[in-house]
Amino acid sequence: xxxxxxxxxxxxxxxxxxxxxxxxxxxxxxxxxxxxxxxxxxxxxxxxxxxxxxxxxxxxxxxxxxxxxxxxxxxxxxxxxxxxxxxxxxxxxxxxxxxxxxxxxxxxxxxxxxxxxxxxxxxxxxxxxxxxxxxxxxxxxxxxxxxxxxxxxxxxxxxxxxxxxxxxxxxxxxxxxxxxxxxxxxxxxxxxxxxxxxxxxxxxxxxxxxxxxxxxxxxxxxxxxxxxxxxxxxxxxxxxxxxxxxxxxxxxxxxxxxxxxxxxxxxxxxxxxxxxxxxxxxxxxxxxxxxxxxxxxxxxxxxxxxxxxxxxxxxxxxxxxxxxxxxxxxxxxxxxxxxxxxxxxxxxxxxxxxxxxxxxxxxxxxxxxxxxxxxxxxxxxxxxxxxxxxxxxxxxxxxxxxxxxxxxxxxxxxxxxxxxxxxxxxxxxxxxxxxxxxxxxxxxxxxxxxxxxxxxxxxxxxxxxxxxxxxxxxxxxxxxxxxxxxxxxxxxxxxxxxxxxxxxxxxxxxxxxxxxxxxxxx
Numbered sequence: 001x002x003x004x005x006x007x008x009x010x011x012x013x014x015x016x017x018x019x020x021x022x023x024x025x026x027x028x029x030x031x032x033x034x035x036x037x038x039x040x041x042x043x044x045x046x047x048x049x050x051x052x053x054x055x056x057x058x059x060x061x062x063x064x065x066x067x068x069x070x071x072x073x074x075x076x077x078x079x080x081x082x083x084x085x086x087x088x089x090x091x092x093x094x095x096x097x098x099x100x101x102x103x104x105x106x107x108x109x110x111x112x113x114x115x116x117x118x119x120x121x122x123x124x125x126x127x128x129x130x131x132x133x134x135x136x137x138x139x140x141x142x143x144x145x146x147x148x149x150x151x152x153x154x155x156x157x158x159x160x161x162x163x164x165x166x167x168x169x170x171x172x173x174x175x176x177x178x179x180x181x182x183x184x185x186x187x188x189x190x191x192x193x194x195x196x197x198x199x200x201x202x203x204x205x206x207x208x209x210x211x212x213x214x215x216x217x218x219x220x221x222x223x224x225x226x227x228x229x230x231x232x233x234x235x236x237x238x239x240x241x242x243x244x245x246x247x248x249x250x251x252x253x254x255x256x257x258x259x260x261x262x263x264x265x266x267x268x269x270x271x272x273x274x275x276x277x278x279x280x281x282x283x284x285x286x287x288x289x290x291x292x293x294x295x296x297x298x299x300x301x302x303x304x305x306x307x308x309x310x311x312x313x314x315x316x317x318x319x320x321x322x323x324x325x326x327x328x329x330x331x332x333x334x335x336x337x338x339x340x341x342x343x344x345x346x347x348x349x350x351x352x353x354x355x356x357x358x359x360x361x362x363x364x365x366x367x368x369x370x371x372x373x374x375x376x377x378x379x380x381x382x383x384x385x386x387x388x389x390x391x392x393x394x395x396x397x398x399x400x401x402x403x404x405x406x407x408x409x410x411x412x413x414x415x416x417x418x419x420x421x422x423x424x425x426x427x428x429x430x431x432x433x434x435x436x437x438x439x440x441x442x443x444x445x446x447x448x449x450x451x452x453x454x455x456x457x458x459x460x461x462x463x464x465x466x467x468x469x470x471x472x473x474x475x476x477x478x479x480x481x482x483x484x485x486x487x488x489x490x491x492x493x494x495x496x497x498x499x500x501x502x503x504x505x506x507x508x509x510x511x512x513x514x515x516x517x518x519x520x521x522x
Contacts, residue, residue, distance in 0.1 A: 015070035019095070022047040023074070026094045035088070035134045038142065039097045048102050067108040071099055075116050079123060088131055092120070096135070100142060110147035114154035121158055126171065129162060133177055144185050155185060169359055189470040194463060198411045200295070206288035208281070208362035272315045280316055281367050283309045291383045294390050298415040307424060310384060314431060317381075322374040324440060374439055381432050382449055388429050389453055393460070395422050402464060411464045 025047065026039060078091045096113050103110040121132050136143070143151065159178050166175050275283070290296050290306045297303045360370060360379070370376045392398065394417045417425070436446040462468070 009066065009069075011066045012070050012073075015067055016073055019070055019074050019098070022098060023091045023094055026098075027090065035093050035131055036138050038139055039094060041101060044098055044101045047098060048105060048107060063107075064109045064112075067102070068112055071095065071108070071112065071116070075119075079120070088120075088124075088128065093135055097139070100139065104146045109150075111150045111154055113143070114151045114158070118154055118158040118161075121162055126166065126174070129165075130174060133174075133181070136181060137177070140181065140185055148185075152186065152190070156182070187471075189467070191467050194467060196408070196410075196463065196467070198460075198463065200293050202293045204292045206285055206292075206362060208285040209364050210282060272319075274315055274319045275312050277316075277368050277371065278364070280312060281364055284313055284316075284367075285362055287313065287380075287383075291387055294387050295413070295415075297387075297391065298413075303421070307428075310428065313380065314428075314435065316371060317377050318435060320371050322377060322439065323372050324374045378436065378439075378445065381436055384432055385429065385449065385453060386456075388425050388432075389457065391417055391425050392422070392429075393457075402461070405465055407464050408466045411460075 026043070075092070075095060078089050078095065081089055096116060099108060099113045099116070102108045103113055117132065117136065121129055124132060143155075159182055163175060163178055166178075168175055287306065287309050290302070297306055360376065394413060394415055396416055399416065433446055433450075436442050436449070439445070462470070
């Protein structure tokens with residue numbers, strides 16, 4: 001009788017029976033198993049060997065296909081048993097551990113376990129995906145130890161698909177776990193997660209209320225007033241109409257009736273104009289267009305508008321009292337404040353964890369509250385620093401540094417920042433850093449941001465240079481021994497040349513008295 005489906009093949013049925021027996025054995029005899037506790041390799045080795053004897057076909061691809069078919073049947077059966085929000089069966093984790101070892105031993109396709117994990121993520125809710133990620137994090141070293149070049153694309157595809165499903169605002173911690181898993185699994189110099197063309201995320205648009213924009217006179221409303229008031233001029237005042245009696249000229253610091261001399265006119269102190277929140281609202285949120293697409297600034301009118309808007313924002317931030325929200329339980333008295341790993345109070349660290357929000361609300365009613373939020377101000381300041389660093393990389397001096405390197409043309413821009421705009425960028429950067437340092441724990445925060453931006457510049461330079469390999473060859477044992485020998489010879493104590501021994505000068509031994517040592521002196 002002809003076989004209609006692959007699951008009816010005798011070899012597939014035999015493999016399926018062996019897999020079920022192995023899972024029953026693990027469920028019955030293994031004390032350490034589950035999502036967080038991998039099954040010891042010693043207990044899986046015998047079961048994997050028994051599984052390999054079930055298929056003796058000479059064709060390797062045929063054996064791999066048979067094992068995959070049998071494993072998928074058991075896998076789907078175990079998943080269907082976990083319905084109505086029930087936890088994933090322990091048989092699923094044991095099956096994945098078994099297939100992982102079989103893949104490392106060449107008894108099945110190495111990427112089979114990754115395919116099943118990808119399907120498991122697709123079949124679960126967000127809570128179920130957290131359990132699957134507990135499994136991935138606990139087996140990360142095993143998964144990446146062997147044949148990772150066959151698994152990496154599956155990992156990348158499944159993690160990217162999971163990130164598309166998650167909400168960056170509500171599942172921020174889970175998104176961070178996914179990113180950390182990718183960073184720890186993939187090599188540092190891997191190009192799969194690198195934006196090779198340097199494309200900006202222009203799809204990240206910010207919608208805000210534009211109904212009242214007509215009341216603002218365009219770019220003139222953004223400019224900070226730098227002109228002197230009309231009353232502070234060198235023109236003398238007209239005499240008062242209330243008192244027409246002529247007054248004697250009085251010299252500054254002198255007596256009445258002395259010779260008149262013109263009084264010195266002091267220059268008025270120019271105060272920075274602080275825009276009203278209703279006027280600043282559209283100007284402020286319009287900056288997000290430039291933050292998401294810095295190439296807009298290559299157009300001079302947009303650049304001028306951005307500089308005025310950023311200046312008005314900085315002035316508003318500096319004149320607005322900031323409020324730092326307290327973490328839960330931070331205001332309890334009588335308890336000793338604990339110090340975090342970075343030297344800060346744990347309450348201060350929890351504040352920025354609790355206030356993390358990748359997308360702020362743009363309602364007019366919330367704008368005043370957001371302006372007074374310290375975390376919000378720092379968020380905008382960091383955005384501005386990132387953009388300023390991008391502009392400073394387009395100066396003529398910065399371009400000369402990479403002129404002789406084999407650069408990637410898609411990462412180069414024809415726009416060059418002139419001297420005036422470079423001076424503005426440097427002064428604005430210094431102003432922002434000063435504002436960051438003046439807040440609570442500001443020096444530490446500014447140093448942290450500076451470190452991140454410095455590393456990002458190195459990362460961008462690596463991409464501009466077409467991502468050269470950062471892996472160095474292993475140092476040979478002979479070279480290491482030669483280096484140690486040379487270092488030992490270099491630090492070995494030596495006698496200074498031309499300095500005779502003491503007994504050579506006096507004809508006596510060193511242990512004799514000081515008087516005998518001085519025998520050669522006159």
